[in-house]
Amino acid sequence: MAVVGIVMKFFQIVISVVVGLIAGCIPIIGFNMGAKLKDRVVKALQLLLICETIVGIIAFILVEFFPSSIINLFGASTESIYYKEYAVKAFRIYLALIIFACINKAAFICLQGMGKVLESTILSVIREVVFGVGFALLLPYWFMLDGVLYSMPISDLITFIVTCYVLFKGYS
Numbered sequence: 001m002a003v004v005g006i007v008m009k010f011f012q013i014v015i016s017v018v019v020g021l022i023a024g025c026i027p028i029i030g031f032n033m034g035a036k037l038k039d040r041v042v043k044a045l046q047l048l049l050i051c052e053t054i055v056g057i058i059a060f061i062l063v064e065f066f067p068s069s070i071i072n073l074f075g076a077s078t079e080s081i082y083y084k085e086y087a088v089k090a091f092r093i094y095l096a097l098i099i100f101a102c103i104n105k106a107a108f109i110c111l112q113g114m115g116k117v118l119e120s121t122i123l124s125v126i127r128e129v130v131f132g133v134g135f136a137l138l139l140p141y142w143f144m145l146d147g148v149l150y151s152m153p154i155s156d157l158i159t160f161i162v163t164c165y166v167l168f169k170g171y172s
Contacts, residue, residue, distance in 0.1 A: 056099030131155035
């Protein structure tokens, strides 16, 4: 439980940065949507998604190459070697596709800013409830405890595919 807490805290910090970037773009996107300046909305969305991808890449590098350092920041330096090994494994698996999580969150909130609340809500529910909870409950049957860890990257990947479809269908 402590390992999952550390993983989720790190994830929350990354998502807070993502939401902060989005919060700065929402007024710009909303204004341009209202002014019917679709080209500016698309450019703002593209720039935002590039920035969110960069945040995701930085988080991915930290998770994959420096997980022990992150774990130690949360007071795990005095824990057993088994604890640390599992924590590193949890970081690397659970946050393997954190780049997609960043992009997904940006897309969900941007859709709200564009007045597409239904699409945003459906994508959020699909990610959190259908895939997030569904895979966390199903995957342990086949992969034991690791199934819970795999639930996040699988959910992020499938949600990313659906989100890309929604964005490209409606805004290309």
